[in-house]
Amino acid sequence: MSDILKLSPLDQQHRELGGRLVPFAGWEMPVMYDSIIAEHRAVRESCGVFDISHMGQVFVSGSNATAWLDHLLTNEVAALSPGNAHYTFMLNEQGGVIDDLILYRLGDDLYLLLVNASCIEKDVAWLEEHLEKGITLANESAEWAGLAVQGPKAPEIYTAITEGRTLPSRNGVDDLKHEGERLLVCRTGYTGEDGFEIFCPAGQASRWWQALLAADVTPCGLGARDSLRLEMCYPLNGSDLSPCRTPLEAGLGFFVASEKGDFIGSDVLKCQKEEGCTERLMAIEVTEERAAPPRPGYAILDEEGNALSVLTSGGLSPSLGKGIGLAYLPVARAEVDTVVSLEVRGRKISAKVVKKPFYRK
Amino acid sequence: MIAPVDLRYTREHEWIRLQGDIATIGITDHAQEELSDVVFVELPDLGDIDKGSPVAVVESVKAASDIYAPIAGEIIEVNMDLVADPAKVNTDPYDTGWIFKIRVNSPEQVTELMDAASYSGMVS
Numbered sequence: 001m002s003d004i005l006k007l008s009p010l011d012q013q014h015r016e017l018g019g020r021l022v023p024f025a026g027w028e029m030p031v032m033y034d035s036i037i038a039e040h041r042a043v044r045e046s047c048g049v050f051d052i053s054h055m056g057q058v059f060v061s062g063s064n065a066t067a068w069l070d071h072l073l074t075n076e077v078a079a080l081s082p083g084n085a086h087y088t089f090m091l092n093e094q095g096g097v098i099d100d101l102i103l104y105r106l107g108d109d110l111y112l113l114l115v116n117a118s119c120i121e122k123d124v125a126w127l128e129e130h131l132e133k134g135i136t137l138a139n140e141s142a143e144w145a146g147l148a149v150q151g152p153k154a155p156e157i158y159t160a161i162t163e164g165r166t167l168p169s170r171n172g173v174d175d176l177k178h179e180g181e182r183l184l185v186c187r188t189g190y191t192g193e194d195g196f197e198i199f200c201p202a203g204q205a206s207r208w209w210q211a212l213l214a215a216d217v218t219p220c221g222l223g224a225r226d227s228l229r230l231e232m233c234y235p236l237n238g239s240d241l242s243p244c245r246t247p248l249e250a251g252l253g254f255f256v257a258s259e260k261g262d263f264i265g266s267d268v269l270k271c272q273k274e275e276g277c278t279e280r281l282m283a284i285e286v287t288e289e290r291a292a293p294p295r296p297g298y299a300i301l302d303e304e305g306n307a308l309s310v311l312t313s314g315g316l317s318p319s320l321g322k323g324i325g326l327a328y329l330p331v332a333r334a335e336v337d338t339v340v341s342l343e344v345r346g347r348k349i350s351a352k353v354v355k356k357p358f359y360r361k
Numbered sequence: 362m363i364a365p366v367d368l369r370y371t372r373e374h375e376w377i378r379l380q381g382d383i384a385t386i387g388i389t390d391h392a393q394e395e396l397s398d399v400v401f402v403e404l405p406d407l408g409d410i411d412k413g414s415p416v417a418v419v420e421s422v423k424a425a426s427d428i429y430a431p432i433a434g435e436i437i438e439v440n441m442d443l444v445a446d447p448a449k450v451n452t453d454p455y456d457t458g459w460i461f462k463i464r465v466n467s468p469e470q471v472t473e474l475m476d477a478a479s480y481s482g483m484v485s
Contacts, residue, residue: 020395036422037398223423290444292401293420316400316422345403345418 008053009145009205025118027054032221040227040318042218047151049212050220056120056141058113062134065109076257080105085171087255089247091265096243099123104173116237145205150195161211192232231317231359240312240326248272250281280334283356286323291349294325299343324358363390370480371431379471387459391484396421399450404439405461434465
């Protein structure tokens with residue numbers, strides 16, 4: 001691995017806008033432009049755009065691609081019709097999460113895996129290790145740029161910047177030629193708002209970025225992306241998900257098709273389903289007024305002051321004005337309304353377990 | 362970036378306003394711009410403090426930053442208004458966004474700190 005950070009095709013644009021660039025998963029990406037809170041609000045109330053060019057694009061094709069992917073992923077690939085996408089997990093033999101990803105079915109035998117930037121290499125290595133005759137893998141992560149356009153105004157913005165096109169329906173994907181260049185448009189996102197993600201050749205990124213900014217879309221950084229996803233309790237891989245945690249422990253069994261037949265990790269999940277998990281990823285809300293914001297790594301204590309766990313994610317919710325976080329709790333404590341405290345620099349602040357998600361429209 | 366000429370500055374981006382032997386301390390305009398959105402300030406405890414000790418914490422949405430005592434003395438007052446309105450650190454860093462006051466042991470040491478021109482040069 002090189003120590004040199006990769007630059008987004010939109011690096012120049014980020015610098016011109018005064019973006020604060022930080023290292024993220026081997027890339028130099030903007031954490032914010034002026035204000036995480038203002039960017040967060042723009043997405044909840046209007047529309048924002050995130051550069052997601054760091055994410056990975058792996059194309060899978062072959063007449064047996066559906067069956068092959070069904071063996072490698074938890075959600076039911078055969079049930080996904082062409083032109084649609086779903087959220088899914090790639091697990092190790094122990095049922096732990098290698099990566100969480102969006103699977104786009106572009107055709108009967110053609111798929112796109114949209115994977116986390118930090119996982120591209122290990123995902124591709126895992127796929128290659130399990131490669132079967134007839135399957136073609138193409139890691140095109142370096143050739144593609146991605147923009148996530150999120151917020152209630154996203155559908156009208158799309159129509160405006162494409163001179164009259166309309167978005168596919170929720171979780172739909174259109175594989176288009178726009179002005180002679182390939183454009184993948186997906187009605188998906190990571191913020192809890194309506195919106196879409198576009199993937200285009202890297203050289204086309206600035207064209208779409210400029211068009212979005214000209215349409216008054218707010219440029220948003222990774223800081224707002226994190227606070228938006230945390231309000232929705234969407235997990236962050238490497239923090240809330242890891243190779244030692246299963247999707248069932250993370251409370252994401254909805255994306256595991258346990259009836260579809262065997263897949264890598266399915267025997268462990270079956271056992272866990274029968275016997276029950278020992279820990280569950282729960283949503284924790286600070287109940288004390290004017291308390292310090294919770295941060296990943298802070299200890300969680302029970303009412304007697306015994307250590308229960310640590311936060312895997314945490315921060316101030318701009319929408320709620322409260323501290324929020326996620327943590328794996330022993331099942332005995334993983335009940336809504338359980339009172340806990342968070343340890344912040346030697347002081348205790350009161351908090352409780354709440355229902356997911358934190359934020360509802 | 363604003364850096365008033367009547368103040369002294371540290372490398373840790375704090376400003377010091379000396380009146381008699383009382384030093385009022387806050388974070389600079391440059392620092393608040395870098396932090397953005399201040400959402401919480403953990404105020405110091407009153408009492409004696411050594412130069413360079415971490416005494417307070419300013420938290421933005423994205424990170425927690427320590428504030429150090431720029432000079433030795435006794436912390437005699439903290440800005441309780443920041444409990445309800447920590448964003449004053451952003452909107453008015455050199456006035457109502459002050460954080461704490463120290464009765465300094467040796468006021469002449471304050472003049473050894475950077476002046477506005479040196480500080481502006483450092484951050485530019």
